[in-house]
Amino acid sequence: MKKQQESIFCKKCLYSTSHPLGLVLDSNGICTGCRVHEEKYELDWKYRFEILKKITKEYKSKNQKNYDCIIPVSGGAESYWVVHVVKNLLGLNPLLVTYNKYYNTDIGIWNLANLRIKFDCDILFQNVDPRKVKKITKQTFREFGSLYWHCIAGQTNFPVQTAIDFKVPLIIWGGHQGVEQVGMFSHLHEVEMSRRYRKDHDIMSIEADNLLSGESTLNEDDIWQYRYPEDHDLNKIGVRGIYLSNFLPWDPKVQDEKMIKQYNFRTTKLSRTFDTYEHVDCFNYMNVHDLLKLNKHGFSKVTDHACREIRHKRITRIDAEKLVKHYEQKEIEYSDIFLEWLGIDKTVFTFLLDRHKNNKYWELLDWDTKEWKFKGLSYLRRPKKETFNNKTINLIEKKNKFISTHKYRNDKNYITIGRGYP
Numbered sequence: 001m002k003k004q005q006e007s008i009f010c011k012k013c014l015y016s017t018s019h020p021l022g023l024v025l026d027s028n029g030i031c032t033g034c035r036v037h038e039e040k041y042e043l044d045w046k047y048r049f050e051i052l053k054k055i056t057k058e059y060k061s062k063n064q065k066n067y068d069c070i071i072p073v074s075g076g077a078e079s080y081w082v083v084h085v086v087k088n089l090l091g092l093n094p095l096l097v098t099y100n101k102y103y104n105t106d107i108g109i110w111n112l113a114n115l116r117i118k119f120d121c122d123i124l125f126q127n128v129d130p131r132k133v134k135k136i137t138k139q140t141f142r143e144f145g146s147l148y149w150h151c152i153a154g155q156t157n158f159p160v161q162t163a164i165d166f167k168v169p170l171i172i173w174g175g176h177q178g179v180e181q182v183g184m185f186s187h188l189h190e191v192e193m194s195r196r197y198r199k200d201h202d203i204m205s206i207e208a209d210n211l212l213s214g215e216s217t218l219n220e221d222d223i224w225q226y227r228y229p230e231d232h233d234l235n236k237i238g239v240r241g242i243y244l245s246n247f248l249p250w251d252p253k254v255q256d257e258k259m260i261k262q263y264n265f266r267t268t269k270l271s272r273t274f275d276t277y278e279h280v281d282c283f284n285y286m287n288v289h290d291l292l293k294l295n296k297h298g299f300s301k302v303t304d305h306a307c308r309e310i311r312h313k314r315i316t317r318i319d320a321e322k323l324v325k326h327y328e329q330k331e332i333e334y335s336d337i338f339l340e341w342l343g344i345d346k347t348v349f350t351f352l353l354d355r356h357k358n359n360k361y362w363e364l365l366d367w368d369t370k371e372w373k374f375k376g377l378s379y380l381r382r383p384k385k386e387t388f389n390n391k392t393i394n395l396i397e398k399k400n401k402f403i404s405t406h407k408y409r410n411d412k413n414y415i416t417i418g419r420g421y422p
């Protein structure tokens with residue numbers, strides 16, 4: 001058998017050279033993500049904010065007859081921060097756009113409504129026919145182990161299409177994942193939204209048209225809304241998408257807590273991570289989707305959260321490791337709602353989850369009982385699970401507290417907005 005490429009870990013955070021976005025270690029064993037993070041303490045952020053002001057000023061609508069920019073939003077925490085910066089600090093009049101991902105929680109819908117009211121902004125919803133969304137999701141779940149393809153493809157496409165339709169060329173995004181997680185670019189590169197990055201990293205190299213090939217049950221009519229606009233149309237309007245994280249020292253925890261305080265952004269405790277701010281608007285992101293991430297990549301979202309907190313110097317590497325080991329194997333929640341929504345049974349669901357287990361990180365111990373052994377990335381690091389307990393976890397979480405303001409009131413079905421069910 002061919003020997004799997006070895007994962008070498010960063011000496012500072014918990015990421016390794018197996019990170020799917022790509023990551024490099026320097027001669028001191030520190031990863032590019034950690035190195036680029038250090039820029040947050042080194043760059044002149046006042047100056048960088050002036051650059052942002054200058055860029056955005058040029059897009060201010062003359063005679064107030066149109067919006068100044070577009071902001072893609074969800075019922076998650078980052079949306080509040082971006083709208084706050086754009087509206088209050090940059091003085092722009094944004095059009096908010098949101099792609100209805102259908103896996104909506106009541107907290108997410110409340111957050112979205114509250115966002116629109118508190119900031120007094122217009123908002124556009126894209127509600128793709130749910131029958132199409134389900135057809136697409138059945139296929140991407142089966143073939144690529146992804147129930148999030150339509151969400152990502154929709155969230156990265158709808159704002160761009162709206163920019164063209166409304167002739168509002170500037171799109172303002174929040175954090176750039178490639179910069180934040182693995183230091184793919186320096187903040188100084190001021191990297192902007194691109195068709196290439198979207199394809200390679202956001203949508204796993206699967207363009208809408210790729211879904212039509214092979215044994216697909218989809219047709220043209222099912223996928224056209226996920227097709228990225230042509231260069232010709234983008235260039236005609238001069239569409240560009242910038243990331244605020246290149247111009248402000250990006251710190252999600254601090255930003256989100258300001259939003260809780262100032263605008264009553266609602267948060268909740270999720271079962272598979274300690275971060276109570278991100279993805280509270282979705283039943284699946286931190287559950288089925290997170291388990292699929294673990295199956296495929298050998299680590300889950302709690303590792304991302306832990307790395308971020310290490311870099312911001314709020315937890316130690318050893319405590320971060322304990323948090324990861326505590327949360328990573330927790331049971332997923334709300335899969336029953338997903339099965340009902342998608343119309344598949346539990347056997348198929350379990351079969352598909354197992355099918356996407358990467359044999360680099362999972363070993364099938366017993367074919368009949370389907371007992372698996374996890375040998376993912378945290379398994380290769382210390383400490384072993386036996387060296388800590390729930391009390392240890394509580395103490396770590398007390399030292400670096402994440403506020404949980406609410407519980408889901410409805411956990412029986414997705415909250416429908418817009419077109420909802422046919």
Ligand SMILES: [Zn+2]
Nearest residue numbers: 010013031034
């Ligand atoms: Zn690192």
